[in-house]
Structure formats: structure tokens, C-alpha cells
Amino acid sequence: MLSTNxxxxxxxxxxxxFLSFSIVPLFILGIFLYSQFSFAYKEKVLEGxxxxxxxRKSAIDLFFEERVSQLTTLAYTIxxxxxxxxxxxxxxxxxxxxxxxxxxxxxVIDSDGNHVAYVGPYPDLKTxxxxxxxxxxxxxxxxxxxxxxxxxxxWVPHVVIAVTVREPDKTWILxxxxxxxxxxxxxxxxxxxxxxxxxxxNRENILQTPSRFSGNILxxxxxxxxxxxxxxxxxxxxxGTRTCFFASSLIRSTHWVLVIMxxxxxxxxxxxxxxxxxxxxxxxxxxxxxLGAYYTTRTIVNxxxxxxxxxAVSEEIASQSNKMAALGKMAAGIAHEINNPxxxxxxxxxxxxxxxxxxxxxxNPHLKECDESMNKIEYHxxxxxxxxxxxxxxxxxxxxxxxxxxxxxxxxxTMAFLENxxxxxxxxxxxxxxxxxxxxxxxxxxxxQVVLNIINNAVDAVDHEGEVNITTRFxxxxxxxxxxxxxxxxxxxxxxxxxxxxxxxxxxEPGKGTGLGLSISYQIIETLGxxxxxxxxxxxxxxxxxxxxxxxx
Amino acid sequence: xxxxIKVLVVDDELDFLETIVKRLAERKxxxxxxxxxxxxxxxxxxxxxxxxxxxxxxxxxxxxxxLKRIKFxxxxxxxxxxxxxxxxxSGIQGxxxxxxxxxxxxxxxxxxxxxxxQAMERKVIQENxxxxxxxxx
Numbered sequence: 001m002l003s004t005n006x007x008x009x010x011x012x013x014x015x016x017x018f019l020s021f022s023i024v025p026l027f028i029l030g031i032f033l034y035s036q037f038s039f040a041y042k043e044k045v046l047e048g049x050x051x052x053x054x055x056r057k058s059a060i061d062l063f064f065e066e067r068v069s070q071l072t073t074l075a076y077t078i079x080x081x082x083x084x085x086x087x088x089x090x091x092x093x094x095x096x097x098x099x100x101x102x103x104x105x106x107x108v109i110d111s112d113g114n115h116v117a118y119v120g121p122y123p124d125l126k127t128x129x130x131x132x133x134x135x136x137x138x139x140x141x142x143x144x145x146x147x148x149x150x151x152x153x154x155w156v157p158h159v160v161i162a163v164t165v166r167e168p169d170k171t172w173i174l175x176x177x178x179x180x181x182x183x184x185x186x187x188x189x190x191x192x193x194x195x196x197x198x199x200x201x202n203r204e205n206i207l208q209t210p211s212r213f214s215g216n217i218l219x220x221x222x223x224x225x226x227x228x229x230x231x232x233x234x235x236x237x238x239x240g241t242r243t244c245f246f247a248s249s250l251i252r253s254t255h256w257v258l259v260i261m262x263x264x265x266x267x268x269x270x271x272x273x274x275x276x277x278x279x280x281x282x283x284x285x286x287x288x289x290x291l292g293a294y295y296t297t298r299t300i301v302n303x304x305x306x307x308x309x310x311x312a313v314s315e316e317i318a319s320q321s322n323k324m325a326a327l328g329k330m331a332a333g334i335a336h337e338i339n340n341p342x343x344x345x346x347x348x349x350x351x352x353x354x355x356x357x358x359x360x361x362x363x364n365p366h367l368k369e370c371d372e373s374m375n376k377i378e379y380h381x382x383x384x385x386x387x388x389x390x391x392x393x394x395x396x397x398x399x400x401x402x403x404x405x406x407x408x409x410x411x412x413x414t415m416a417f418l419e420n421x422x423x424x425x426x427x428x429x430x431x432x433x434x435x436x437x438x439x440x441x442x443x444x445x446x447x448x449q450v451v452l453n454i455i456n457n458a459v460d461a462v463d464h465e466g467e468v469n470i471t472t473r474f475x476x477x478x479x480x481x482x483x484x485x486x487x488x489x490x491x492x493x494x495x496x497x498x499x500x501x502x503x504x505x506x507x508x509e510p511g512k513g514t515g516l517g518l519s520i521s522y523q524i525i526e527t528l529g530x531x532x533x534x535x536x537x538x539x540x541x542x543x544x545x546x547x548x549x550x551x552x553x
Numbered sequence: 554x555x556x557x558i559k560v561l562v563v564d565d566e567l568d569f570l571e572t573i574v575k576r577l578a579e580r581k582x583x584x585x586x587x588x589x590x591x592x593x594x595x596x597x598x599x600x601x602x603x604x605x606x607x608x609x610x611x612x613x614x615x616x617x618x619x620l621k622r623i624k625f626x627x628x629x630x631x632x633x634x635x636x637x638x639x640x641x642x643s644g645i646q647g648x649x650x651x652x653x654x655x656x657x658x659x660x661x662x663x664x665x666x667x668x669x670x671q672a673m674e675r676k677v678i679q680e681n682x683x684x685x686x687x688x689x690x
Contacts, residue, residue, distance in 0.1 A: 339657075343569050343660070347576065381659060
């Protein structure tokens with residue numbers, strides 16, 4: 001039998017085991033699935049970015065290659081003398097622009113850096129000398145030059161492609177300015193969603209196209225430095241407070257680097273949605289498991305508690321009856337051992353009396369005294385005989401039997417056990433027996449145990465000075481023999497009245513009572529086919545009533 | 554009926570046995586004592602007895618066994634069981650085998666005497682019945 005506290009511990013331990021064995025695997029499964037899914041999904045996103053960056057890179061490369069080949073073709077097929085003519089150049093330029101507005105202007109520059117001819121929106125440039133410009137020097141030395149974006153003399157960001165034509169008598173340069181809008185639109189088309197970004201940087205990490213979030217053209221981007229990139233790379237790098245995906249690739253013709261940035265928040269939002277949905281499901285599952293585990297645990301432990309309570313009661317009954325049987329045997333043994341000497345004493349005394357009567361001893365002055373003494377001996381032998389016979393009666397009743405029981409006699413005998421104790425405490429037993437009470441067929445020893453227990457409780461309840469009223473009666477309506485045992489004690493509160501037959505309920509001090517007496521009594525009376533109940537009002541004592549059927553069956 | 558009642562008392566307690574024999578003799582009964590079952594059966598073999606007062610619990614052959622043999626060999630002899638311990642049951646059992654009655658030890662001599670006289674009455678009635686039956690035959 002465990003204490004209430006230990007049941008509480010058991011309850012929590014069981015719950016803990018249930019929960020850990022169901023939630024932990026669920027948790028592991030959830031994390032595994034999520035990580036697999038998120039890995040696969042991220043791979044897919046990154047793969048998409050790789051495709052995109054390479055695609056855009058090729059587009060830009062292609063664009064520049066086309067422009068270069070177009071200009072080279074022009075420079076090497078048309079005579080310098082023709083190109084010098086601005087009207088011709090104008091016609092040529094408008095032909096070039098017919099299909100696409102790839103250029104802003106075009107000009108022919110001689111080896112001294114002076115504009116020989118110019119067509120475009122910046123006629124002021126005609127007076128400019130490029131001799132010391134970087135692109136000019138590079139073009140002269142390498143024959144072909146694609147510049148980074150720069151402001152130049154026009155103070156507007158632009159890119160130039162310049163081709164050097166070397167003829168035996170002279171060297172001249174065909175120079176065209178590329179329409180940045182076209183490059184920007186190619187790059188911008190790689191800006192995905194609301195938070196995606198795409199831009200070009202040159203080898204000095206200067207923005208060649210405006211970035212959405214990292215800065216304006218010709219500024220240093222605020223994001224990571226990709227200017228040294230060579231092959232296509234995929235990176236996961238911090239940007240601001242988050243981690244972003246970056247794809248970068250080198251554009252061969254210009255030595256620029258195309259950078260595409262994507263925010264995982266946006267790219268992975270289906271994944272995040274799945275995670276949130278999964279989280280909700282997980283919480284739901286845990287709630288259900290917890291409820292289930294709690295309910296199961298409670299049911300199991302309550303049942304266990306109930307069973308062990310019942311077991312405790314039946315064990316107590318068994319041990320009680322074992323004890324009583326042992327006590328009975330001992331009582332019988334003692335009674336027997338005493339009865340034989342008593343019989344001898346009685347017979348000897350009787351014989352002395354016989355002798356005293358036979359002999360004529362009337363003149364002996366001690367005759368009267370002797371006779372009186374013999375009578376006293378006989379009287380006390382008789383008294384001792386009553387005691388031993390009562391003991392024998394008690395012993396006999398310890399064996400479970402079905403027999404005819406005179407309830408009045410049984411109650412009277414039981415009272416006799418407690419009379420001394422009651423007398424000490426000035427408690428009076430008031431009896432009101434129905435003389436016409438029918439006999440019942442029942443187990444007298446068990447009945448006696450119950451009656452003894454209840455009268456004992458009554459005496460304890462009164463404690464000192466009071467009455468215990470014992471009534472026997474026959475209830476015609478139900479054909480039941482009733483025993484009412486009422487005391488003048490403090491009574492039982494309404495709350496306790498419901499619990500007094502519960503096992504281990506006691507109001508006595510710890511160690512004084514097991515709290516089993518009444519529950520055992522209750523069970524005994526139930527098995528005998530009767531009923532045991534109590535009524536009480538606080539302050540007015542308590543009444544226990546036993547109902548017994550005429551035949552316990 | 555003034556016939557002297559012949560009583561055999563069987564008890565292992567010698568003090569008790571002696572005294573009760575003397576006291577029964579004092580009351581004009583022909584009383585004899587036997588210390589155990591075997592002695593009692595031997596005595597019955599050689600002497601006529603009306604009533605046997607038989608202790609249930611004895612060393613050696615116990616009271617119920619003695620009772621069975623008495624009832625087997627001398628069915629007309631009445632037996633009163635004397636029980637000294639928790640053996641009211643054995644007293645009752647004895648009555649089922651054929652004892653006339655049982656008395657709990659220690660018994661008052663008056664009670665015992667009364668039982669003895671009743672037993673004797675029954676014995677006489679039985680004997681008369683048998684005689685009448687014999688006559689008819």
C-alpha cells in the first residue's frame with residue numbers, strides 16, 4: 001500500500017514516460033523531415049539562382065560581344081575619310097540604331113585624342129581632347145577597349161567601347177557609348193521578388209549598375225565584396241540582420257562581376273509556411289498526446305489505488321481473522337488447562353462438604369467456618385468456570401460458520417468484553433433489547449467482531465462520562481433484524497460521514513487507529529447480506545445501524 | 554425405581570476421578586473409576602454398567618473412540634460426555650454417535666447427577682421396550 005504522495009509521484013512518472021516516449025520520437029521525426037525538406041528546398045533555390053546568374057551573365061557577354069564585333073566590323077570596313085564626314089556618320093549611326101537603341105553616341109578620334117567626328121546628344125564633346133584619358137591610352141595600346149562605367153567629360157555614367165584601326169599612314173579610333181539602360185534592364189530582370197537584388201561590380205568593387213539595396217551606381221556596394229570572383233559561386237552570407245543567398249559570376253568581356261542576391265525569407269517562404277503548418281500540427285499532436293497520456297495515467301493510477309485499497313482491506317480482514325483464530329485457539333488451550341484443575345478443586349471442595357455433612361461434627365466450633373469456606377470455594381470455582389466457558393464460547397466462534405445466532409445474546413456477550421473499560425470511563429451501557437427478536441442464520445464470530453468494533457468506537461467517541469445506547473429490533477417491512485448503537489459523543493461532521501467507511505480514514509491520532517475497522521465491518525456486514533450505515537449530527541452523537549437478514553444465504 | 558445406578562467414570566485426571574467416584578458413592582450410586590479408555594473397556598467386559606461418564610480428551614484412546622466401541626459392544630449403556638476444552642463440537646459429535654448428553658467441565662455435581670438419572674431413565678425405558686419385544690416374540 002503506497003501513500004497518497006507516492007501515488008502522485010507514480011502518476012507523474014508514468015505521465016513523464018508516456019510523454020517522452022511519444023513526444024521525443026515525434027520531435028525527432030519532425031526535425032528530420034524538416035531538415036531534409038529545407039535542405040532539398042534550399043538546394044533547389046540555389047540551383048535556380050545559379051541558372052539565373054549564368055543566364056544573365058551570358059546575356060551580358062553576348063551583348064558586349066555583339067557590340068564589339070559590330071564596331072570592329074564598321075571600323076575595318078569603312079574608310080576613315082568617309083567616317084570623318086559627320087553626315088555619313090549620322091546616317092550610319094541611325095542605321096545602327098534602327099534595330100536596337102544599343103548606343104548613345106558614336107565618334108571618331110584621331111591618334112592625338114581629338115574628335116574628328118561625333119554623332120550624339122553631347123556635341124560639346126567635339127572640343128574635348130582624350131589624349132590623357134585612361135580608356136584612350138588603353139585603346140591605343142591594346143586595340144580594343146571596353147571601359148568600366150565612368151562619368152568622363154559629360155559627367156554622366158557611361159561605358160565606352162573603342163576600337164583602334166591602324167593604317168600605314170595613320171591610327172584612329174572608333175568609339176561608341178553603350179546605352180546603360182540595356183545592361184541595367186538585363187541585370188534588373190534578375191532582381192527577384194520584393195527583396196531580391198542584382199547588380200554589377202567592377203574589379204575595384206564599384207557598382208556598375210544601380211543596386212536596389214546596396215547603393216547607387218559608381219558607389220561601393222554595402223553588401224559583401226565579390227569583385228574578385230572568377231567562376232560562378234553560390235554563397236550564404238550575412239546581409240544586415242539576416243542571412244542571404246548570393247550568386248556571383250564573372251563576365252568575361254568586361255571583367256565585371258554579376259551579383260544576384262536573394263532573401264531566404266522570400267525565396268523559402270513556402271518552406272517557412274510548411275514549417276509553420278508543421279509547427280501547428282506538432283503542437284496539436286502534442287496536446288492530444290498529452291491529454292491522452294494524462295487521461296490514461298489517471299485511469300491506471302486511480303484503478304491501481306482502488307485495487308490496492310481493496311486488497312489492503314481484504315488482507316486486513318484475513319489477518320484479522322487469522323489473529324482471531326489464533327487467539328481463539330490460545331483461549332481454548334488456556335480454558336482447557338484451567339478447567340481441569342478447576343474441576344478437581346470443585347470436586348475436592350464438594351467432597352469435603354460431603355464429609356462435613358456425613359460426620360457428626362456439630363460440636364466442632366470450626367464446622368460453620370469450614371462449611372462457609374467450602375461454599376466460597378465452590379462459588380469461586382463456579383465464577384472461574386463462567387469465565388473459562390465464555391472463553392471457550394469465544395474460541396468456538398472464531399471458526400467461520402453459518403449458525404443460528406441469538407443477536408441479543410451476542411450483543412450482551414460482546415458488551416461484556418468492554419464493560420470494564422466503560423466502567424472505568426464512567427460510560428453507561430443502556431440496552432433496549434426486543435425480547436421477541438427472531439434468531440438469524442449468520443456468522444456469529446464475524447458479527448461479534450463488527451459489534452465489538454462499533455461499540456468500541458462508541459466508547460472511544462464518548463471518551464468520558466456518557467452513554468452508549470444499544471437497541472435491537474425487528475423491522476417487519478424489510479424482515480431485517482436491526483442493531484442500533486448510539487453514543488453521546490461529539491458526533492461526525494457531514495463531510496466525514498461520507499468517508500468513515502473508506503479504508504484508511506481515521507480521525508484518531510496517528511498510530512492509534514488503522515482506519516480499517518469500519519471499512520472491515522462494512523465489508524463483513526455486506527458479505528453477510530446486511531447493511532451498515534451511520535447517521536449523525538455534529539454535537540449530538542452518532543448512531544450506527546446494522547441491518548441483518550434473517551438468513552445470510 | 555430404586556435400582557442402584559451403576560456408574561463408570563472415565564478420566565485421565567486421577568484426583569478428579571477419585572473424588573467424583575467417592576462423591577457419587579456418597580450419593581448412593583455404585584461408582585467405579587477408570588483411568589483411560591482401555592481400562593474402561595476392560596471393566597465393561599467384566600461388569601454390568603448403566604451409565605458411563607466419559608472424558609472426551611484423554612491421552613491414548615480418546616473419548617470419541619471409546620464411545621464408538623462402547624456403543625458397538627454395549628448399545629444399551631448410556632454415555633455422558635465430559636468436555637474440558639473448546640470441544641462443544643466434539644460433545645455434539647459424541648451425541649451424534651450415540652452419547653446421551655454432554656456436560657462441560659468443571660460441572661456442578663448436581664447437574665451431573667441429574668444427567669445421570671435422566672440417562673438411567675432412558676436406559677430403563679429401552680430395556681423395558683426390549684423385554685416387551687422379546688415377550689411378543
